[in-house]
Amino acid sequence: MAIMETIYVKTGKEEWKTTAxxxxxLFGINFACGVATGIILEFQxxxxxxxxSWFVGDIFGAPLAIEGMxxxxxxxxxxxxxxxxxxxxxxxxxxxxxxxxxxxATFSALWILVANAWMQFPxxxxxxxxxxxxxxxxxxxxxxxxxxxxxxxxxxxxxxxxGALFVVGxxxxxxxxxxxxAFAMRSIKIGAVFGLVASVLIxxxxxxxxxxxxxxxxxxxxxxxxxxxxxxxxxxxAMGLLNPAKQYDNEExxxxxxxxxxxxxxxxxxxxxxFNAFVPGINDIIDGYTLSxxxxxxxxxxxxxxGKSAVQALADxxxxxxxxxxxLAVMHKATLxxxxxxxxxGYLEKPADLIPNVALTFYAFHFMVAxxxxxxxxxxxxxxxxWQKNIEKQRWLLWIALLIIPLGYLAGELGWVVSEVxxxxxxxxxxxxxxxxxxxxxxxxxxxxxxxxxxLFSTLLVAEIRIMVKQIQKGVED
Numbered sequence: 367m368a369i370m371e372t373i374y375v376k377t378g379k380e381e382w383k384t385t386a387x388x389x390x391x392l393f394g395i396n397f398a399c400g401v402a403t404g405i406i407l408e409f410q411x412x413x414x415x416x417x418x419s420w421f422v423g424d425i426f427g428a429p430l431a432i433e434g435m436x437x438x439x440x441x442x443x444x445x446x447x448x449x450x451x452x453x454x455x456x457x458x459x460x461x462x463x464x465x466x467x468x469x470x471a472t473f474s475a476l477w478i479l480v481a482n483a484w485m486q487f488p489x490x491x492x493x494x495x496x497x498x499x500x501x502x503x504x505x506x507x508x509x510x511x512x513x514x515x516x517x518x519x520x521x522x523x524x525x526x527x528x529g530a531l532f533v534v535g536x537x538x539x540x541x542x543x544x545x546x547x548a549f550a551m552r553s554i555k556i557g558a559v560f561g562l563v564a565s566v567l568i569x570x571x572x573x574x575x576x577x578x579x580x581x582x583x584x585x586x587x588x589x590x591x592x593x594x595x596x597x598x599x600x601x602x603x604a605m606g607l608l609n610p611a612k613q614y615d616n617e618e619x620x621x622x623x624x625x626x627x628x629x630x631x632x633x634x635x636x637x638x639x640x641f642n643a644f645v646p647g648i649n650d651i652i653d654g655y656t657l658s659x660x661x662x663x664x665x666x667x668x669x670x671x672x673g674k675s676a677v678q679a680l681a682d683x684x685x686x687x688x689x690x691x692x693x694l695a696v697m698h699k700a701t702l703x704x705x706x707x708x709x710x711x712g713y714l715e716k717p718a719d720l721i722p723n724v725a726l727t728f729y730a731f732h733f734m735v736a737x738x739x740x741x742x743x744x745x746x747x748x749x750x751x752x753w754q755k756n757i758e759k760q761r762w763l764l765w766i767a768l769l770i771i772p773l774g775y776l777a778g779e780l781g782w783v784v785s786e787v788x789x790x791x792x793x794x795x796x797x798x799x800x801x802x803x804x805x806x807x808x809x810x811x812x813x814x815x816x817x818x819x820x821x822l823f824s825t826l827l828v829a830e831i832r833i834m835v836k837q838i839q840k841g842v843e844d
Contacts, residue, residue: 367393368465369556375461385552386464387452388842389533392834394449399830403823414812418793418803425491425502426481429509433477441470475525476518483514485794486785487582493706495683495699500797513578517785520571523564524778527741530561531767531774534748536838538764541757546842555752562745568738573636579788580637580645583795585720586788588648589727591633592620596647596655599631605732608725614648614718648724652717666717673712676705710797719799722790730783737777744770 367389374382408430411419419426447455447463455463484490490507491500502508534557540550580587588594591603594614606624631641638645646655646663654665664672679702686695714720744767751757757764789795793803 368461368468369560370552371461371464375457381548381552383452384842385549388549389553390449390464391837392532392536394445395830395833395837397445399826403826406819414805414807415793415803416805418798420499421798421803422491422500422794425484425500425508428502428505429477429480429484433474437470437473437477439470440473441467444470472522475522479518479521480509480511480514482785483511483517484508485792486517486789487511487513487578488794488797493702493709495680495702496687498680498684513582516571516574516578520568520575521781523568523571524781526564527561527568527738528774528778530557530564530745531741531771533557534561534745535768535771538767539838540841542761542764542768547758549842551757554748554757558745558748558752561741562749565738565742565745569742572735572738576636577639583789584646585648585651585722586727586784587637588646588651589722589724589788590731590784592624592724592728593645593647594620594649596645596650598634598644599642600633600645601630602627602633602636603732605736606728608728610725614652614721648721652720666711666714666720669708669711670714672705672708673710673714675712676702676709677712679705707796710792710794710799710802713799713802714791719791722788727784727788730780730787734777734780734784737773737780740770741774741777 367386370382370386370389374380374386411423411426444463444466447460448467451460451463488500489511490502490504492503493499494501508514534554537550537554537557540546541554576587579590588596591600592606592608593600594612603621604625604627607622609619609622612618612620634643634645635641637643644655644657651663652666654663654668656662679698683695683698683702686692686698744763747760747763748757748767751760751763791799791801793800
């Protein structure tokens with residue numbers, strides 16, 4: 367929208383104003399439904415996740431509060447000017463409002479993703495045993511965490527790809543229907559070029575995200591690749607069918623069928639920037655392993671023992687403080703500080719608790735990558751035929767562009783499945799398991815609210831799609 371309106375302001379051509387206003391209408395429908403559904407999650411922190419909110423609320427709440435006060439109010443303020451200010455403000459001010467809506471939406475993503483990235487890689491905090499809470503000590507370390515930067519870049523670019531798919535697909539429908547052709551050609555050019563650039567950039571950010579996963583969450587990387595036994599010079603699995611009988615403690619084959627990427631040792635290079643680097647598998651992470659530089663990575667049993675020491679030390683510290691025995695409290699706090707990095711392991715019972723759902727993570731990751739490559743090819747093909755000035759004759763490509771719109775949403779969701787399922791059992795990596803994060807509410811209450819929201823959100827989804835489709839069918843002139 368911002369690019370289209372910029373062209374209108376620079377050229378003065380009214381058709382670009384009409385084009386921008388059409389897409390703004392569809393954006394407005396989606397924005398309204400997004401606000402209505404998104405706010406529910408914030409209430410869940412106090413209802414279903416009260417232990418989590420108490421334990422890390424001082425840190426987790428800060429970026430969410432900034433998102434609400436700065437980013438959301440920024441976009442909410444200027445979105446009204448963007449929609450209703452065409453005849454009320456100057457061209458320049460209106461254009462600035464459109465760009466500020468885009469910037470505000472992007473900043474919303476930034477703060478939300480900073481919060482999520484901190485859950486994946488907790489940094490910039492200290493644990494206060496008196497309050498039993500984690501407290502922020504370095505805001506900038508949290509904001510500029512390498513996990514946060516990569517997660518933000520990758521997620522925003524995935525949104526750009528999805529937006530481009532939507533614009534290209536809807537424009538393709540107009541071309542197929544031979545309706546509003548001039549508008550459709552303007553839109554498909556912007557969407558295809560924008561999508562192609564975003565698809566190339568997302569490969570780069572995806573590499574950065576995978577590198578951070580290999581460094582900070584090796585179990586997630588092992589699940590993404592179905593890697594049980596670590597080794598040096600590991601290749602990437604291009605596609606494969608996992609053996610459902612495979613467990614970490616049996617000798618079953620991992621794959622029924624698999625095909626590697628035809629570039630040797632690629633996973634080692636992408637994960638550790640060394641073609642011969644050792645990539646730990648699920649069994650190695652559970653049993654412990656030693657790197658080539660002599661670094662010893664402890665086993666699950668060792669981390670569990672350390673975690674239990676930390677949990678017990680916290681209880682002993684609080685008990686010593688209650689009876690006024692400061693010297694004993696100091697001793698227990700030293701034990702707690704020494705073992706706190708494994709605190710969450712004290713709540714896990716068996717090695718299998720450390721393993722995420724391997725099949726779900728593996729398939730989600732590989733389908734996400736496959737869809738990303740599909741989108742890149744489609745954008746490139748559309749750009750090529752636009753350059754050849756015969757895109758309207760490529761009905762097969764126009765149908766593909768239209769039909770893959772839902773796959774853009776699916777690819778984004780698959781990315782979040784990899785991110786969130788792949789880090790299980792952790793709500794906060796190594797510090798707080800999901801099982802300890804939940805509120806003391808009955809399963810029946812959770813099920814009831816879940817199905818209520820499922821019904822409500824499904825109804826809103828149907829309504830949104832119907833309104834969106836009806837608005838598209840009206841065409842540009844209306």
